Amino acid sequence: MGDTRSSAAVITPQTAAASHDAAPRPAPPSSTERDAHRRRAARKRSAKNWSLFLLFAGPNIALILTFIYYPLIRNMEFSLLNWRLGSPRATPIGLDNYIRFFTSPSGLEVWRITGIFTAGAVVGSMILGLLIALVLNKKIPGRTFARTAVFSPYVLSGVGVALVWDFIFDPNRGALMHILAVFGIDSPAWKLDADWNLVMVIIVYVWKNLGYCAVVFLAGLQSIPRDLIEAAMIDRAGAVRRFFSITLPLLTPTVFFLFVTNIIFSMTQAFDILRIMTPTGHGTNTIIFEIYLQSFGQYQRAGYSAAIAVVLFFTLFVITAIQLRYVERRVHY
Amino acid sequence: MSHEPTTAPRPGSGTNAPASLTSSGRPIPPARAEWRKAFQPRNLADTMLAGYLPILVALLVIVLPLVWMLSSSFKPLNEIVTLSPSLLPQDPTAANYETVADRVPLLRLLRNSVIVTAVGGFVKVLLAVTTAYALVFINVRGKNIIFLGILVALMVPAEVSMLPNYMTISALGGVNTLWGIILPGLGTAFGTFLMRQHFKALPIELFEAAELDGAGHLRKLWQIAVPVSTPAIATVALVTIVNEWNSFLWPLIITDRVDTMTLPVGLNLLRSIEDTTSSYGILMAGAVLVIVPMLIIFAALQRYIVAGLTQGAVK
Numbered sequence: 001m002g003d004t005r006s007s008a009a010v011i012t013p014q015t016a017a018a019s020h021d022a023a024p025r026p027a028p029p030s031s032t033e034r035d036a037h038r039r040r041a042a043r044k045r046s047a048k049n050w051s052l053f054l055l056f057a058g059p060n061i062a063l064i065l066t067f068i069y070y071p072l073i074r075n076m077e078f079s080l081l082n083w084r085l086g087s088p089r090a091t092p093i094g095l096d097n098y099i100r101f102f103t104s105p106s107g108l109e110v111w112r113i114t115g116i117f118t119a120g121a122v123v124g125s126m127i128l129g130l131l132i133a134l135v136l137n138k139k140i141p142g143r144t145f146a147r148t149a150v151f152s153p154y155v156l157s158g159v160g161v162a163l164v165w166d167f168i169f170d171p172n173r174g175a176l177m178h179i180l181a182v183f184g185i186d187s188p189a190w191k192l193d194a195d196w197n198l199v200m201v202i203i204v205y206v207w208k209n210l211g212y213c214a215v216v217f218l219a220g221l222q223s224i225p226r227d228l229i230e231a232a233m234i235d236r237a238g239a240v241r242r243f244f245s246i247t248l249p250l251l252t253p254t255v256f257f258l259f260v261t262n263i264i265f266s267m268t269q270a271f272d273i274l275r276i277m278t279p280t281g282h283g284t285n286t287i288i289f290e291i292y293l294q295s296f297g298q299y300q301r302a303g304y305s306a307a308i309a310v311v312l313f314f315t316l317f318v319i320t321a322i323q324l325r326y327v328e329r330r331v332h333y
Numbered sequence: 334m335s336h337e338p339t340t341a342p343r344p345g346s347g348t349n350a351p352a353s354l355t356s357s358g359r360p361i362p363p364a365r366a367e368w369r370k371a372f373q374p375r376n377l378a379d380t381m382l383a384g385y386l387p388i389l390v391a392l393l394v395i396v397l398p399l400v401w402m403l404s405s406s407f408k409p410l411n412e413i414v415t416l417s418p419s420l421l422p423q424d425p426t427a428a429n430y431e432t433v434a435d436r437v438p439l440l441r442l443l444r445n446s447v448i449v450t451a452v453g454g455f456v457k458v459l460l461a462v463t464t465a466y467a468l469v470f471i472n473v474r475g476k477n478i479i480f481l482g483i484l485v486a487l488m489v490p491a492e493v494s495m496l497p498n499y500m501t502i503s504a505l506g507g508v509n510t511l512w513g514i515i516l517p518g519l520g521t522a523f524g525t526f527l528m529r530q531h532f533k534a535l536p537i538e539l540f541e542a543a544e545l546d547g548a549g550h551l552r553k554l555w556q557i558a559v560p561v562s563t564p565a566i567a568t569v570a571l572v573t574i575v576n577e578w579n580s581f582l583w584p585l586i587i588t589d590r591v592d593t594m595t596l597p598v599g600l601n602l603l604r605s606i607e608d609t610t611s612s613y614g615i616l617m618a619g620a621v622l623v624i625v626p627m628l629i630i631f632a633a634l635q636r637y638i639v640a641g642l643t644q645g646a647v648k
């Protein structure tokens with residue numbers, strides 16, 4: 001940019017005149033004088049650039065600092081307090097909140113539920129997404145429409161989706177009960193049993209998320225050179241063999257990418273489904289739901305909730321850092 | 334890169350050559366070639382069993398819940414509580430929508446959602462464009478560090494900041510206000526990131542030419558960067574609109590009065606006061622109202638939305 005600016009100054013009359021105004025040159029200046037001039041001009045230009053920069057980017061930066069960075073630090077402060085939301089009194093208790101989250105039975109239960117939910121959500125949506133992508137990768141007419149339709153749940157309101165599925169899972173009137181009955185299967189106690197509750201929200205999350213995986217897998221599949229597949233076909237490798245020896249190895253970057261993003265998504269984005277389908281978190285209090293329930297639910301344990309939020313942040317930070325440093329560099333898209 | 338091996342058919346794989354060439358020898362359009370190839374007797378079974386059958390199953394699983402929602406929202410109560418439900422309403426009625434409007438101020442919720450989405454979306458796109466422009470085209474020291482700070486902010490989920498943000502907004506008097514819903518989400522790391530990547534790829538000559546004409550940064554932004562970037566801006570705008578419309582956790586926390594709630598929060602309220610089987614028709618009517626608008630936007634402009642939401646995956 002610096003170069004373009006000076007070349008412009010030479011060519012156009014207005015800017016050339018302006019630059020003369022800024023730095024009127026006496027006949028042959030000594031080298032130190034010229035340096036001083038240059039420095040002053042540079043400082044002036046940099047001050048002007050900074051004010052422009054702040055005019056353009058300042059509001060956004062201020063908002064990010066106020067509503068993302070400041071709360072991040074405030075949260076760490078809260079996490080060291082024994083403090084109920086709305087109460088004026090708060091006593092410092094050191095790392096007790098963290099210790100409780102990592103050792104108490106209720107804290108460990110949150111970890112267990114988060115682990116199962118994340119594993120189920122990630123594995124479920126990735127396997128189904130891959131299967132759909134493999135089918136959509138066939139050259140058959142209408143696949144563009146199918147791709148769009150499969151992706152669509154991903155953009156729909158989680159609250160709306162959860163309401164629909166809540167009805168479908170209803171033990172007395174739900175469509176699923178009738179469908180399972182056709183196959184002679186008794187509906188499990190979806191809403192009464194805590195474990196089935198968890199299975200239920202995983203199914204809904206996978207339904208909403210698998211289109212995303214399918215589209216990303218499809219892009220990965222389409223970047224695989226056709227000649228490799230064709231060569232394997234000439235060698236009479238079967239479809240299964242072709243998949244495991246050619247497609248899957250070449251797809252590893254996509255698999256890695258989806259694996260990491262899906263872990264992050266499933267840990268943060270499932271809140272609306274959980275809140276609507278299991279309002280009080282019966283067997284479904286994953287880490288994100290627990291943060292909400294502890295501070296804004298019935299308990300109002302703001303300090304404890306803040307500690308969980310800090311743990312969540314660092315967990316996600318580590319996952320993202322691994323992705324950026326390791327995955328992005330080693331595998332190429 | 335060619336769509337099909339139209340020329341020089343390999344010995345032993347003589348299935349495609351005749352189908353892909355017209356009698357005059359000109360190649361026929363790829364879409365039609367594909368169509369013919371897929372439905373050749375030889376490929377028909379494969380097309381049906383390995384292609385259409387699984388797609389059909391997938392589409393049914395995706396579409397049926399939405400059809401069920403739509404149809405249930407028009408069902409009278411006796412068709413909801415029946416033991417043998419049918420997919421389509423026998424006796425369609427709009428009563429459920431009237432009841433929703435009766436229980437919660439529906440138009441008010443819709444209005445709030447539209448305002449939050451429109452204002453939030455507009456400001457975020459504006460900030461994303463100006464910030465990205467500054468990061469790419471204005472020369473200041475340390476702007477890479479600022480960009481790094483924005484990248485890290487991208488990794489912080491809003492949920493982590495919600496408790497302190499609740500304190501900040503309530504101290505400012507923003508509880509139960511629309512600006513209280515909008516303000517904390519306005520800073521946009523995602524949009525900035527997307528727009529920056531786009532601006533970096535623009536040909537520098539465009540801007541040099543404008544500089545020769547003496548254009549300042551404001552003119553370069555509005556008369557060059559923005560006009561040539563409409564697809565990227567559309568992507569950011571649509572993804573932002575989808576996110577703002579669907580946003581739930583923060584509006585849930587910051588509003589407890591129904592007249593300032595957005596649609597998803599109002600539906601959560603409806604869900605908690607209508608917790609019986611007989612209210613499913615009403616709840617489905619609510620679900621239609623929050624789902625269908627985004628479904629329409631997505632159907633019309635899916636290319637941009639998919640591009641934005643899968644950004645980073647597909648390079």
